[in-house]
Amino acid sequence: MTKTETDTSAAQPVAAGAAFTKMSALALVVGWLIPGGGHFIQKKWIRGSLLMGSVVAMFAIGLAMQGKIYQPNAGDLLDILGFIGDFGAGGLYILGRTLEWGGTSISFAAADYGTKYIVVAGLLNIMSAVDAYHIAIGKKQ
């Protein structure tokens, strides 16, 4: 095998952003279901703990402020986007819907802040799950 061939084959996985493996799929799914879970299964304990703490704290503070958890809907565009954001929280969203957490209407300022907190917690959880996926495929350390 020539040197050129060896270099090309070695460079391919890095250039392609590495392969999709069982671990990468698992990191994505677990990271979505459990905030920081995608990092935990890859033994990134500190990062996972910080991500979990941040997402869970934002979700919990949002609930404490009587924030609303959106349900699946086909009505107002902002409600649809709110649901998409909330759904990003994965397990927290499922738990919240199952146990009927959160306010039913946004009737005062703090409830509005809380609703935004819950939506942002979901979006941050998606970011952390994607980060776990990037670590699993070797795109990030």
Add this chain to the structure above:
Amino acid sequence: MILAMQISHFTAAAIFAFFVSIVFGITQRNTPREMARCMLSHFFLWFMGGMFLAGWAMWVLHH
């Protein structure tokens, strides 16, 4: 009776900036050193600075 946590807009924004900075710092940088620096100097301070600027801008527009 529903007891809701009541916090000011400023406190809500500061808490928001704190947690979002942590997640952004971890997900947007590669090394722990860069992450820590980025959390504080980039994201948190920019969030807080932007909030003060926006607040004063609204005050100026209002008066």
